[in-house]
Amino acid sequence: MAQDPGELRELGKKLDEAQKRQVERSTRPPPSQMGIAGRFATELVAAVVMGGGMGWGIDWLFGHFGFHTRPVFLVVFFFLGAGAGILNVKRAADEINAQIAAGQNKE
Amino acid sequence: MNPMEQFTVKPAFGLDHPLFLLGGHPIYFTNQAFLMILVVVLSALFLTFAVKPGRLVPTRGQSMAEVSYEFVANMIHSATGEDGLKYFPFVFTLFIFVLASNFFGMIPGSFTVTSQIAVTLALACLVVGLVIVVGFMKHGLGFLKLFVPHAPWYLLILLIPIEVISFLTRPISLSVRLFANMLAGHTMLAVFGGFVVSLGAAGGLISGLAIAPMLLIVAIMLLELLVAFLQAYVFAILTCIYLNEALHLHDHH
Numbered sequence: 001m002a003q004d005p006g007e008l009r010e011l012g013k014k015l016d017e018a019q020k021r022q023v024e025r026s027t028r029p030p031p032s033q034m035g036i037a038g039r040f041a042t043e044l045v046a047a048v049v050m051g052g053g054m055g056w057g058i059d060w061l062f063g064h065f066g067f068h069t070r071p072v073f074l075v076v077f078f079f080l081g082a083g084a085g086i087l088n089v090k091r092a093a094d095e096i097n098a099q100i101a102a103g104q105n106k107e
Numbered sequence: 108m109n110p111m112e113q114f115t116v117k118p119a120f121g122l123d124h125p126l127f128l129l130g131g132h133p134i135y136f137t138n139q140a141f142l143m144i145l146v147v148v149l150s151a152l153f154l155t156f157a158v159k160p161g162r163l164v165p166t167r168g169q170s171m172a173e174v175s176y177e178f179v180a181n182m183i184h185s186a187t188g189e190d191g192l193k194y195f196p197f198v199f200t201l202f203i204f205v206l207a208s209n210f211f212g213m214i215p216g217s218f219t220v221t222s223q224i225a226v227t228l229a230l231a232c233l234v235v236g237l238v239i240v241v242g243f244m245k246h247g248l249g250f251l252k253l254f255v256p257h258a259p260w261y262l263l264i265l266l267i268p269i270e271v272i273s274f275l276t277r278p279i280s281l282s283v284r285l286f287a288n289m290l291a292g293h294t295m296l297a298v299f300g301g302f303v304v305s306l307g308a309a310g311g312l313i314s315g316l317a318i319a320p321m322l323l324i325v326a327i328m329l330l331e332l333l334v335a336f337l338q339a340y341v342f343a344i345l346t347c348i349y350l351n352e353a354l355h356l357h358d359h360h
Contacts, residue, residue, distance in 0.1 A: 039284070043280050046280040050279060051272045080268045084272035084276060
C-alpha cells in the first residue's frame, strides 16, 4: 500500500493527469459528416480565392508601375493557391483523423 | 417573405439620421452595432456579477461563469500547454463574444451579429494578426521558418509561396466557417417559417398541414442551439491551435 507521502503525492499527480485527460477528451465533440464536408470545401475554395486574389493584386501593383505583367501572376498564383488548398485539406484531414482516433481511444 | 431579410443591416430604432460623417461617408447606429454592444455589455455584466467569492454553494449563474472559465482554460491548456495561458483573456473574450452573439441571434426577432461576414472576418483577422505579432515577438525573424518545410532547395521555390498562401487562407476559412453556419441555419429557419405561414393561410384542410414544418422548426431550433455553441467552440479552439503554432513553431512534417 502507498503509505509514505512521496508515493501518495505521486498517486495524486497521476490522478490529476488522468482527470485532465478525461476532461480534454470529453470536451472535444466529434465532427459530423456535414461538418467535415463543409470544412474541406471552405479550406479548398478559400486557398484558391486567396491565391488568385494575390496574383491579381501583384499584377495590379506591377501595372501601376508600368510593367504589364497581367495575367502572368494571376495564372501562376491561381495554381499555387490550388496547391495550398490541397495542402489545407490534407492538414484538415490529418486533424480530423486525430480527433476521431482520440474519440475511439475513449471507448 | 424574404428569408434573407433578417440579415439586413439597417439603422436601429428607425434612427435614419447618421451619427456623424467619416470622410464623407455617413455612419449610422445600426441594428448590428446595437446588438454587438448589447452582447458585450450583458455578457460582461453577467460574468462580473454572477461570481461572488466565498459562496459555499454556487448559484446557477456562478456555476455557468465558472464552467465557461474552466472550459476555456482547459481548452487553451490542452492545445498550447502552460505558456499559452497568458493569452487566456483574449481567447476567453473571443469565445464569450461569439457564443453570446450566436445565442442572442437565436432569440426570435433579434439579429445575428455573427451572420455578417464583416464581423467574422474582422475577428479572424484579429486572431491571425495576433498570431503573427506573437510569433515575431517570441522568435524574431525565426518565425519565418514556419513557412519553410523540409525539402530540397529547388522545391522550396514552389513550396514557400504555397505555405504562405496556406497561412493567409486562415482568416478566410476561419471567418467563412462561422459566417456560413450561422447564415445557413437562420435562413433555413426563416424558409420553414415561411412554409408555416403560407400553408396556414391556404385555408381548409391544407391549413392543418402547417403543423409539419412547425414541428420541424422546433427540431432545427434545437440543432441551431448546438451549432451556435459548436461554432463558438471551433472558433476558439482554432485560435488556440494557431497560437500554439506561433508559440512553439513545430512544423507539420
